[in-house]
Amino acid sequence: MTDMRAVCFTEFGDPSVLRVLTVPVPSPGPGQVRVHVAAATVNPTDLGFRAGGRQLPDGMKPPYIAGMDLAGVIDAVGSGVSSWHAGDRVMAAVSPWVPGGGAQAEYVLVDEDQLARVPDGFSLEAAATLPMNAMTVRSALDMLGLRPGQTLAVTGSAGAVGQYAIQLGTRDGLTVIGDAKPADEALVRGFGAHHVVPRGAGMAAAVRALYPDGVDAVLDAALLGPAILPAVRDGGQLLAVRPFQGETERGIKISLVLVGHHLHEGARLAELADLAAKGVLTLRIAEVLPAERAAEAHRRLEAGGVRGRLVLTF
Numbered sequence: 629m630t631d632m633r634a635v636c637f638t639e640f641g642d643p644s645v646l647r648v649l650t651v652p653v654p655s656p657g658p659g660q661v662r663v664h665v666a667a668a669t670v671n672p673t674d675l676g677f678r679a680g681g682r683q684l685p686d687g688m689k690p691p692y693i694a695g696m697d698l699a700g701v702i703d704a705v706g707s708g709v710s711s712w713h714a715g716d717r718v719m720a721a722v723s724p725w726v727p728g729g730g731a732q733a734e735y736v737l738v739d740e741d742q743l744a745r746v747p748d749g750f751s752l753e754a755a756a757t758l759p760m761n762a763m764t765v766r767s768a769l770d771m772l773g774l775r776p777g778q779t780l781a782v783t784g785s786a787g788a789v790g791q792y793a794i795q796l797g798t799r800d801g802l803t804v805i806g807d808a809k810p811a812d813e814a815l816v817r818g819f820g821a822h823h824v825v826p827r828g829a830g831m832a833a834a835v836r837a838l839y840p841d842g843v844d845a846v847l848d849a850a851l852l853g854p855a856i857l858p859a860v861r862d863g864g865q866l867l868a869v870r871p872f873q874g875e876t877e878r879g880i881k882i883s884l885v886l887v888g889h890h891l892h893e894g895a896r897l898a899e900l901a902d903l904a905a906k907g908v909l910t911l912r913i914a915e916v917l918p919a920e921r922a923a924e925a926h927r928r929l930e931a932g933g934v935r936g937r938l939v940l941t942f
Contacts, residue, residue, distance in 0.1 A: 629653055633942060634733035635922040636691035640680030643926035648919055649691055654728055654737045656706035663718060663738050667756035667916070668731040669697040669937040670925045677724060678926065685725055693729025696721050696887075697937075698736055699746055699755035709740050717746040719901065721759035721891050732919065734942045744897040747905035754911040755901075757788070757937040760887055762900040762909060765792040765847070768867045768885040769800060772845050776801025779843040781835050781859050784850030785821065786812040788912065788937055789869060793847045794819040795909050805843065807831050807850070815935070819910070835859035912936030 632653045637645040656662045674694040676682060699719040702712055712718070720742045724730025728737060746755040774780060780797050784790040785806035797804045798820040806821035807828075816824050825834035832855060835843060842861030847869075854874035860866055863879040872882050890896070903909045914936035917925055925938040 632734035633919065634691070634693045634729065635695070635919050635940065636693055636729075637678055638690040638692070640678065643678070643923040643930075645678065646923045646926065648922070651691065651693075651733070653735050656704055656709075656737055658707045659709060659740055660706040660737050661702045661709060661712050661718075661740060661743065662704040663698060663700040663720070663736050664703040665698050665700040665731065665734055665736055665942050666752035667699050667939050667941050668695045668733075669756050669760075669939050670922070670929055671696060671760060671937070672929065673760075674724075674732075675926055675930055682725070687727055688725065689727075691729075692724070693731075693733050694724045695729075695731030695733075695940075696724060696760045697756050697758070698722065698731035698738075699752040700736075701752075703735070712740055712743060717752065717755075718743045719746050719755045719759050719897070720744070720894070721763055721887065721897070723888055723891060732922065732940055739892060741892045741894050742897075743894045744901050747901055750904070750911065753916050753939045753941065754913060756939055757911050757913060758900060758904060758909070759897055761788040761937075762792050762796075763890050763893070763897060764789055764869060764885055764887040765796050766896060766900060767887065767890045768793070768847055768869070769796055771883055771885060772847075772865055772867055774800070774802055774844055777803065778845070779803045779805065779839060781805040781807075781831075781843045781846045781856070782821075783807055783827070783831065783846065783848050783852050783856055785816045785819070785824070785827075786935060787849055789847075789849040790816075791819050791912070792909060793849060794821050796903075797847075798822070799903075799908055805835055805838065812935075829855055832856050832858040914938050916941055
């Protein structure tokens with residue numbers, strides 16, 4: 629076995645630049661395993677990479693392979709690896725901004741400290757939906773450092789990040805306010821939100837109607853930016869998942885969570901996988917598509933309204 633299939637692009641642009649190409653199969657080095665990927669999700673990060681919205685590190689050359697989430701079966705281990713073996717079902721979040729590329733390939737090299745076992749009873753397609761988004765939210769909540777009983781408003785509550793923010797936030801003992809369009813209100817309440825307000829430009833005012841002094845923090849998964857700041861109390865916090873476009877006000881602390889700083893926290897990912905096994909976190913698949921339909925997946929995600937993750941299979 630010398631070659632494999634991967635979802636690639638050799639130039640930046642719209643989804644039409646995506647192709648399934650044949651590239652060399654990588655060999656694991658010390659401390660690495662090779663995962664035979666069964667499933668890799670499509671995330672907004674992949675859309676930005678494909679469109680050329682990021683400065684690439686030195687040494688990266690086309691073809692580029694996107695993807696951060698994967699689940700599959702280990703088929704080879706490098707030297708020094710003792711806790712993982714061929715045949716283990718695993719999941720991981722990986723960086724696509726490295727030589728060799730990201731998750732959307734038949735075989736991917738993963739450092740052993742990035743891995744977590746897939747719980748029994750979960751499909752690999754479902755497992756692939758967990759790592760990146762759940763790790764983002766867990767890291768964000770740790771950064772906020774809220775105490776039980778404090779208030780957290782979540783924008784983009786029907787999406788994957790919003791869902792995990794509600795589920796992990798309520799588990800942490802927070803009072804969580806979600807947002808939703810009417811068709812999604814029951815869904816968001818089902819995640820455990822204590823209150824649900826209309827999504828969009830009027831969200832801040834709706835939150836203030838519930839909490840006249842403002843909430844302790846906002847996790848801005850919908851990228852509302854300055855429009856949601858009025859929901860936050862004086863001296864509160866806003867946690868952004870993309871760089872904040874604007875200025876703060878009233879002593880509000882604005883922080884940015886970068887999941888790329890947390891990719892080697894396999895033990896933390898294992899804790900999140902355990903919460904999924906216990907039903908605390910819900911794994912949502914929008915649709916499973918063969919890798920050859922990656923461009924379609926990108927178009928659908930760009931159009932909005934996808935509930936759950938689109939999963940590519942190899």
